[in-house]
Amino acid sequence: MNLFLDLFLTFAKIGLFTFGGGYAMIALIENTCVEKKQWITHDEMMNTIVVAESTPGPIAINCATYVGYKQKGIVGALIATIGMILPSFCIIFAISKFLDHFLEITWIAHAFQGIKIAVGILILDAAIKMLQTMQKKPLPKAFMLCAFAAMLLINIFSVRISSIVLMLAAGLISLIIFMVSKPAARGGAGK
Amino acid sequence: MILLELFIGFLKVGCFAFGGAYGAIPLIRDVVLSYGWLDDEMLTYMIGVSESTPGPIMVNLATYVGSSQAGVLGSLVATLAVVLPSFIIILLVTALLKAVLKNPYVQAVLRGLKPCMIGIILATGVYMIIRNGIVIQDSVLMVRPLILTLVLGALYFGSRKIKKGGISPILLICISAAAGIAAYGL
Numbered sequence: 320m321n322l323f324l325d326l327f328l329t330f331a332k333i334g335l336f337t338f339g340g341g342y343a344m345i346a347l348i349e350n351t352c353v354e355k356k357q358w359i360t361h362d363e364m365m366n367t368i369v370v371a372e373s374t375p376g377p378i379a380i381n382c383a384t385y386v387g388y389k390q391k392g393i394v395g396a397l398i399a400t401i402g403m404i405l406p407s408f409c410i411i412f413a414i415s416k417f418l419d420h421f422l423e424i425t426w427i428a429h430a431f432q433g434i435k436i437a438v439g440i441l442i443l444d445a446a447i448k449m450l451q452t453m454q455k456k457p458l459p460k461a462f463m464l465c466a467f468a469a470m471l472l473i474n475i476f477s478v479r480i481s482s483i484v485l486m487l488a489a490g491l492i493s494l495i496i497f498m499v500s501k502p503a504a505r506g507g508a509g510k
Numbered sequence: 511m512i513l514l515e516l517f518i519g520f521l522k523v524g525c526f527a528f529g530g531a532y533g534a535i536p537l538i539r540d541v542v543l544s545y546g547w548l549d550d551e552m553l554t555y556m557i558g559v560s561e562s563t564p565g566p567i568m569v570n571l572a573t574y575v576g577s578s579q580a581g582v583l584g585s586l587v588a589t590l591a592v593v594l595p596s597f598i599i600i601l602l603v604t605a606l607l608k609a610v611l612k613n614p615y616v617q618a619v620l621r622g623l624k625p626c627m628i629g630i631i632l633a634t635g636v637y638m639i640i641r642n643g644i645v646i647q648d649s650v651l652m653v654r655p656l657i658l659t660l661v662l663g664a665l666y667f668g669s670r671k672i673k674k675g676g677i678s679p680i681l682l683i684c685i686s687a688a689a690g691i692a693a694y695g696l
Contacts, residue, residue: 400593497621
């Protein structure tokens with residue numbers, strides 16, 4: 320199949336089945352772009368998601384743009400991104416024109432009760448896969464556990480702190496540790 | 511002019527919405543209410559719809575608000591505006607990424623960012639499963655969410671033991687929708 324068409328259809332499919340924000344989409348990207356199509360490696364996906372989390376905008380768009388660009392340059396990025404957006408654009412547009420009481424349609428509400436649970440499972444799955452490839456050293460483990468505990472508390476007490484604050488803190492602390500330890504290591508080697 | 515307002519308003523959202531949709535919602539609320547496009551109740555409804563339809567929540571919301579203000583053109587303009595910043599940023603970052611990733615300081619930052627992000631995603635997953643699976647109403651534990659969680663979880667993770675790769679995420683979404691209809695509707 321033509322790679323452009325393949326990019327478009329793959330991301331349209333991901334867009335159509337992504338519920339509940341970007342984290343759930345990570346499992347879909349991992350399943351299609353990493354495992355099946357092998358367009359990007361797991362490491363590249365991790366880097367993209369880190370970049371996506373540290374830059375503004377929807378994570379899904381960032382991922383689609385990156386994968387598309389890697390395969391077919393700017394045109395590829397454009398096609399993958401349009402593919403990602405098109406299904407939801409059509410659905411939302413149709414709802415806004417024709418359905419005034421979308422949330423009151425009972426079978427959709429029931430389906431969503433199930434989907435909500437699947438979304439949690441997919442996010443957990445994405446996290447487990449990332450954990451498996453994480454370096455098993457004390458420092459990354461400590462970062463992971465602190466972020467886990469902090470984010471859980473933020474969720475439980477619904478504090479209005481964005482995850483970006485945690486990311487900034489982790490990046491900064493890691494940089495400081497590096498800068499403090501580097502001269503020491505160099506000095507040690509020099510003597 | 512409403513189209514220009516929509517474009518600028520959602521460009522702002524696209525530029526400053528860090529940390530995914532849940533970080534973006536307060537920002538979108540500010541923008542939408544300050545332009546007076548919708549009242550709070552209608553916006554809350556639209557957020558609900560955007561969360562329960564497929565696709566990135568931010569993009570859905572932009573499409574919805576745009577359409578409500580200026581029809582097809584409005585939804586196109588708002589959607590384009592919300593997507594544009596991250597599209598451009600990723601292209602720039604990707605073009606520079608290889609060189610930048612080799613920088614030892616960038617690597618040091620990434621060494622902290624990656625495990626932190628894994629922790630955030632893990633916490634989000636765990637929290638969502640607990641919140642949606644263990645529902646207590648009038649001090650009674652609801653049975654259906656708990657059973658749905660156990661069945662879907664066992665199906666998704668258990669299927670990998672039987673067949674390599676197991677059930678795909680897309681199939682899980684389809685099964686979960688059907689299971690939801692069966693559990694609550696029948």
